[in-house]
Amino acid sequence: MEFSTITTEQISNLLPRDFFCRPAELVAQDLIGCILVKKQPDGNLLSGIIVETEAYSQTEASCHGHKGKTKTNTTLFGEPGRFYIYLTYGIYHCVNIVTDKNNFASGVLLRSIELPGKDERIASGPGLLARIFQINKSHDGLPISIKSGLWVAGRPSQNMLKIVQTTRIGISKAKELPWRWYLQKSRSISKRAKGDRCPKK
């Protein structure tokens, strides 16, 4: 999938807070095709199309909030519509969006983003994505807003997107849940998994 340039108008189309006040597995699939925008330290805006997501919820064992609050996962239990950033493997940051409701740990992991006009691989994978957007623990708890300098805009068009639903990867528990979604035509997703299929209509 090749995306053309993202316009100023498109990145101004901030998703409303209510969008995130829903179960993670609904938000995750609706985020495919949306735009992540960040104001970089140099003042320039960086934006890209979200092409791969995963949902997590405290009801299942692979979620960081499954065993309750800790020092590092507190944001996940808080207000929907904020970023939850954590360090994984001691090296890589992962970018999540808190969903659903207060005092209920759930969120969507952004796994891959395509930057129009740039190499498809540079933001394909959660760790690489965070690196390109220069997102780290200092952004944990930040609200999704234009004022915060980090936000999500709605899908640029009403074009039909072919979204594939499959199982999550890189986890050892609750592997059976089909809570991963990606754009079928995108070559910049992080990995393939067995049993990939299109969601039923």
Place this chain on the structure above:
DNA sequence: GGTAGGATTACG
């Protein structure tokens, strides 16, 4: 103070 286990990536 010590250790096991990662929501990963890069390379063969």
Place this chain on the structure above:
DNA sequence: GTAATCCTACCT
């Protein structure tokens, strides 16, 4: 497929 890498949570 497997190794590198190092922080966090939890246990002693």
